[in-house]
Amino acid sequence: MAGSMSSDDRAEPNLTPILDMVFQLITFFMLVINFKTATLDMTLRLPVVGSVRPVETKGHDLLVLNIDKGGGLRVFGNQIENIPAYIALEAQASLLAAKRFNPELKAGDDLPSMVIIRADRKTPFRYLNAVILACQQNGFRSFSLKAMNRKEER
Amino acid sequence: MPGPRKKKRAQGEVELNLAAMLDMAFQLLAFFILTFKPAPVEGDVVLRMPPPMPTTILKNAEALGSNEKNTNPVQGLTSLVITVVGDDSGTMKMLAVGDTTVGGLEDLDRKLKSVLGDQGTGFDQVLIQVSANLNYEELMQVIDVCTRQKLAEGQRLSKLSFVQLPGG
Numbered sequence: 311m312a313g314s315m316s317s318d319d320r321a322e323p324n325l326t327p328i329l330d331m332v333f334q335l336i337t338f339f340m341l342v343i344n345f346k347t348a349t350l351d352m353t354l355r356l357p358v359v360g361s362v363r364p365v366e367t368k369g370h371d372l373l374v375l376n377i378d379k380g381g382g383l384r385v386f387g388n389q390i391e392n393i394p395a396y397i398a399l400e401a402q403a404s405l406l407a408a409k410r411f412n413p414e415l416k417a418g419d420d421l422p423s424m425v426i427i428r429a430d431r432k433t434p435f436r437y438l439n440a441v442i443l444a445c446q447q448n449g450f451r452s453f454s455l456k457a458m459n460r461k462e463e464r
Numbered sequence: 465m466p467g468p469r470k471k472k473r474a475q476g477e478v479e480l481n482l483a484a485m486l487d488m489a490f491q492l493l494a495f496f497i498l499t500f501k502p503a504p505v506e507g508d509v510v511l512r513m514p515p516p517m518p519t520t521i522l523k524n525a526e527a528l529g530s531n532e533k534n535t536n537p538v539q540g541l542t543s544l545v546i547t548v549v550g551d552d553s554g555t556m557k558m559l560a561v562g563d564t565t566v567g568g569l570e571d572l573d574r575k576l577k578s579v580l581g582d583q584g585t586g587f588d589q590v591l592i593q594v595s596a597n598l599n600y601e602e603l604m605q606v607i608d609v610c611t612r613q614k615l616a617e618g619q620r621l622s623k624l625s626f627v628q629l630p631g632g
Contacts, residue, residue: 325482332489339496357601362507431601
């Protein structure tokens with residue numbers, strides 16, 4: 311008959327190395343995580359243009375607009391029903407943010423924010439033009455059109 | 465006067481229970497693994513797009529016939545007009561610079577190089593007239609050719625405007 315196990319017989323694994331490894335993994339994922347991808351609609355198939363290169367947009371106030379081939383606008387995964395109203399609202403927010411650095415800025419002035427347009431390659435121009443015109447009417451002047459490099463095509 | 469000293473126990477080692485910390489670390493790790501989505505490397509075509517304006521700025525121009533010495537009454541023309549027309553499927557079927565039809569993107573590149581690089585023309589922006597049904601991909605090919613051009617002063621062309629052609 312087996313006797314009761316004394317406290318000295320208990321095997322206690324040394325958890326320190328596994329904890330070290332897990333913390334290293336956490337550090338890695340924290341460094342590579344990019345919450346900007348939440349703004350991107352990954353279902354869109356961007357046009358392929360051979361000569362495009364990524365441009366550094368750090369420091370810019372960005373407005374990311376995803377346009378599908380049916381002309382629908384998606385922002386943070388949500389379908390925007392009233393596109394002109396949404397863009398006007400974003401322009402107001404952009405103006406308020408820009409006023410912190412330039413208090414003399416007023417409604418109707420050119421906004422410093424950059425509009426990033428991610429449109430599906432099959433989007434007819436009329437849908438794209440409607441969004442661009444709405445942006446221009448609200449003061450946005452700086453645009454970035456997204457495309458895939460041939461090498462990077464998914 | 466110091467009080468009586470406590471005798472240090474021989475087995476007084478403090479052992480941290482790492483299991484709880486490990487549980488929490490694994491939870492954090494699971495969160496980061498599940499939310500990790502590598503961002504695709506996308507290229508940008510950065511443009512300064514003012515609203516479409518009349519293509520002739522008349523500050524330097526004179527009405528036709530008002531000055532017999534003026535042989536170029538439309539001096540002040542600063543926008544070059546490119547017309548892109550698509551077929552029913554949205555593919556490009558006609559491309560023109562001004563009123564000259566060009567054969568394709570390579571022809572467009574050659575034509576723009578000669579027109580924009582000429583100091584006498586004074587163009588500083590391009591106005592692209594696009595038919596409503598043209599696909600974005602086709603338009604991007606034209607934009608790509610335009611943004612590769614250099615103006616007579618040496619800086620890159622970055623001012624573009626779009627106008628939708630009637631119909632479609």
